[in-house]
Amino acid sequence: MNGVAFMLPIALGMGLFGLASFFWALKRGQFGDLDGAAARILIDEEDLP
Amino acid sequence: MTAPAMHIAIPDDAVHSVLAVPGMHCAGCMGKVERALSAVDGVASARTNLTARTVEVVHSPQVETPTLVAALAATGFDAQPREIAAEPVSAVKPLLAPLGVAAFACMNVMLMSVSVWSGADGTTRALFHWVSALIGVPAIVYAGRPFFASAWKVLRYGKTNMDVPISIGVTIATGLSFYETIIGGAEAWFDGVLMLLMFLLAGRVLDAMMRDRARSGVDALLRQVATGTMVVAADGETRWVETKALQPGMLMRVAAGERLAADGEVLRGQTRFDQSLLTGESAPVPAGPGTLVHAGTLNIEAPVDVRVTASGQDTALSEIARLMEVAGQSRSKYVRIADRAARLYAPAVHTLAALTFAGWMLAGAGWYQSLVIAIAVLIITCPCALGLAVPVAQVVAAGALLKKGVLVKDGSALERMAEIDRILIDKTGTLTLGRPVPDEAALCALSPLQASVALALASHSRHPLSLGLVQALAARGILAALLEDVHEEAGQGVTARWNGLSVALGRPASAQGMATALRIQGDAVRLIPFADRLRPDAEAALARLGSLGVEASILSGDSVPAVAAIAHATGLTAQAAASPLEKQEAIQRLQNAGRKVMMAGDGLNDGPALAAAHASIAPGSASDVGRQAADMVFTADSLLAIPRAIRVSRKTMQVVRQNFVLAIGYNVLAVPLAILGHVTPLIAAVAMSTSSLIVVANSLRLAGEAK
Numbered sequence: 231m232n233g234v235a236f237m238l239p240i241a242l243g244m245g246l247f248g249l250a251s252f253f254w255a256l257k258r259g260q261f262g263d264l265d266g267a268a269a270r271i272l273i274d275e276e277d278l279p
Numbered sequence: 280m281t282a283p284a285m286h287i288a289i290p291d292d293a294v295h296s297v298l299a300v301p302g303m304h305c306a307g308c309m310g311k312v313e314r315a316l317s318a319v320d321g322v323a324s325a326r327t328n329l330t331a332r333t334v335e336v337v338h339s340p341q342v343e344t345p346t347l348v349a350a351l352a353a354t355g356f357d358a359q360p361r362e363i364a365a366e367p368v369s370a371v372k373p374l375l376a377p378l379g380v381a382a383f384a385c386m387n388v389m390l391m392s393v394s395v396w397s398g399a400d401g402t403t404r405a406l407f408h409w410v411s412a413l414i415g416v417p418a419i420v421y422a423g424r425p426f427f428a429s430a431w432k433v434l435r436y437g438k439t440n441m442d443v444p445i446s447i448g449v450t451i452a453t454g455l456s457f458y459e460t461i462i463g464g465a466e467a468w469f470d471g472v473l474m475l476l477m478f479l480l481a482g483r484v485l486d487a488m489m490r491d492r493a494r495s496g497v498d499a500l501l502r503q504v505a506t507g508t509m510v511v512a513a514d515g516e517t518r519w520v521e522t523k524a525l526q527p528g529m530l531m532r533v534a535a536g537e538r539l540a541a542d543g544e545v546l547r548g549q550t551r552f553d554q555s556l557l558t559g560e561s562a563p564v565p566a567g568p569g570t571l572v573h574a575g576t577l578n579i580e581a582p583v584d585v586r587v588t589a590s591g592q593d594t595a596l597s598e599i600a601r602l603m604e605v606a607g608q609s610r611s612k613y614v615r616i617a618d619r620a621a622r623l624y625a626p627a628v629h630t631l632a633a634l635t636f637a638g639w640m641l642a643g644a645g646w647y648q649s650l651v652i653a654i655a656v657l658i659i660t661c662p663c664a665l666g667l668a669v670p671v672a673q674v675v676a677a678g679a680l681l682k683k684g685v686l687v688k689d690g691s692a693l694e695r696m697a698e699i700d701r702i703l704i705d706k707t708g709t710l711t712l713g714r715p716v717p718d719e720a721a722l723c724a725l726s727p728l729q730a731s732v733a734l735a736l737a738s739h740s741r742h743p744l745s746l747g748l749v750q751a752l753a754a755r756g757i758l759a760a761l762l763e764d765v766h767e768e769a770g771q772g773v774t775a776r777w778n779g780l781s782v783a784l785g786r787p788a789s790a791q792g793m794a795t796a797l798r799i800q801g802d803a804v805r806l807i808p809f810a811d812r813l814r815p816d817a818e819a820a821l822a823r824l825g826s827l828g829v830e831a832s833i834l835s836g837d838s839v840p841a842v843a844a845i846a847h848a849t850g851l852t853a854q855a856a857a858s859p860l861e862k863q864e865a866i867q868r869l870q871n872a873g874r875k876v877m878m879a880g881d882g883l884n885d886g887p888a889l890a891a892a893h894a895s896i897a898p899g900s901a902s903d904v905g906r907q908a909a910d911m912v913f914t915a916d917s918l919l920a921i922p923r924a925i926r927v928s929r930k931t932m933q934v935v936r937q938n939f940v941l942a943i944g945y946n947v948l949a950v951p952l953a954i955l956g957h958v959t960p961l962i963a964a965v966a967m968s969t970s971s972l973i974v975v976a977n978s979l980r981l982a983g984e985a986k
Binding site: 242273 | 305306307309310327328329330331372375376379380383386387390403406410414
């Protein structure tokens with residue numbers, strides 16, 4: 231029972247942190263252009279300083 | 280990874296503009312578009328959105344939209360300004376947050392459930408149930424909202440859909456689990472309920488994604504009615520005015536190759552207008568001072584000044600819009616297959632649960648035990664796989680069609696398209712390309728040198744004939760000759776010097792039909808006739824329609840001789856010179872006779888017919904109205920897209936029916952267990968996820984179907 235007293239809040243805290251990050255990302259428009267995000271990594275940027 | 284290193288301070292008066300760039304489809308294009316726009320003086324930043332095929336530009340107010348469009352044109356991208364206010368509402372967005380919550384809660388509750396299943400009991404079990412309830416109940420209330428709202432909406436009108444049994448099952452299971460938690464009972468179903476919601480929301484998100492993608496694809500295609508035009512002010516100065524700001528009395532200067540933004544009367548200049556999108560007529564109509572011209576028609580010859588007589592809602596288009604509104608009503612009565620299934624499914628499941636309760640009561644069980652078993656029946660029959668059966672199959676099919684250049688507006692389009700047994704095809708722009716194509720024989724007769732001069736001359740003009748010539752010659756691998764002193768004279772053609780000889784491409788002396796004349800000093804004049812041609816693969820496409828058992832015929836607004844020629848070439852029967860209303864009536868007549876009619880058309884005049892037909896398809900070159908009214912849009916030139924769309928739709932419905940059989944088969948196995956009272960939350964969780972995975976796997980078979 232002692233172990234549970236520690237592990238339970240830790241597990242829930244981690245889960246809540248994940249959920250909060252998801253909402254943060256959603257609000258910031260990170261899911262607005264999924265196709266573009268996948269393609270963006272391939273853009274050559276050699277002409278930028 | 281990092282954002283482009285643009286460190287220009289964004290001025291306070293910066294303007295946000297959104298441009299639609301339909302040609303952008305890969306990382307290279309995104310880079311080119313962003314770089315081209317960032318290089319323009321006064322542009323602070325440019326950010327592309329590949330999903331919506333748009334680019335958002337932040338720039339100082341001095342930079343005008345045509346400058347941005349020109350910068351993109353220089354790198355080879357067509358772009359059209361888009362109003363930011365018209366940014367469409369995404370169907371996916373409101374579902375993402377519930378899906379995230381359901382997934383989070385499901386995983387965390389499952390953590391507790393695994394401990395309970397592995398034998399935790401007493402206080403530990405009670406504690407775990409309480410923690411599950413703490414996470415589960417708020418999460419179920421939040422993530423279940425899309426279903427509760429939809430179920431409530433249909434129940435108020437005395438109808439039912441798939442969301443009704445889902446909502447009832449979810450609510451009762453949550454209530455029972457909460458009660459069990461309070462009395463310290465052995466079984467709580469929070470994990471199963473959350474898993475159900477997660478799978479169902481995943482199905483909804485997929486369905487919404489398909490609609491979003493198709494809509495942005497359609498939006499990004501070229502807009503046919505110009506969104507603005509050059510207006511000549513009283514002092515002779517010209518400036519760019521947006522369509523919605525046009526007022527009757529303004530003077531528009533319409534260049535060759537531009538579409539009219541409003542109805543008007545020609546004041547100065549002689550030209551011809553291509554009215555094919557408005558009336559279906561393929562021959563351009565001459566216009567001079569005093570001629571009334573309509574919004575959406577294309578000026579193909581020389582610049583003219585047009586006095587605006589009507590703009591916006593008052594244009595000739597409003598009549599067509601009114602017809603379409605009436606025509607679309609019959610289609611909105613169509614009931615989708617998932618809802619038809621729900622009409623049978625919901626009463627069956629609820630009767631079964633009621634009978635189980637009655638049976639156990641009669642068998643002498645207490646009313647509490649009977650209720651628990653009846654609720655277990657409801658939970659186990661909750662249509663988890665059924666909720667995925669339709670959307671997953673349709674999304675996979677729509678994705679396969681998208682790769683082949685066919686945009687599907689929504690899932691019901693696939694359902695209706697699968698039932699088609701009759702098709703009416705518009706001529707101009709649908710059966711034919713709707714643009715002038717040079718005569719093959721005349722091109723073959725040109726020497727390579729003559730061809731390269733013709734290509735060079737034509738590439739300096741935006742005239743439709745020149746564009747057609749450039750396309751045809753470039754496709755033959757001809758390279759343009761080097762010219763000097765190039766001049767284009769409106770309505771006459773292009774002149775230049777080539778190796779010291781004067782060369783010209785322009786209006787032939789004896790203008791008969793559509794043709795252009797190539798003159799090279801010291802050489803005979805070469806006449807190149809143009810004609811609207813059948814789309815590539817038209818014959819193969821019609822043959823395939825025949826083998827699919829779909830009877831085809833032509834329904835055109837063009838003149839009888841023009842339609843007769845195409846009817847002869849394709850061997851189809853035809854109705855010519857049909858007005859928009861007559862087209863709609865022709866479809867109504869066939870549908871009243873019990874046929875499931877599909878309409879393929881592109882013009883404004885096809886709008887009411889496209890809306891009235893059981894299913895419809897439009898080419899990407901269609902008018903705004905045509906594309907909006909159609910269920911599907913095909914972007915490639917080939918007409919094979921039509922039989923392909925029908926074949927994939929039928930295959931999709933076949934897979935959907937298989938999915939139903941699989942999902943119901945699972946119920947046939949699980950329900951007897953539930954009725955006998957042997958179902959535990961563990962069995963429910965395993966059965967639910969297995970049947971969902973099987974349905975998804977079966978649907979993935981559609982990925983390669985659109986060959």
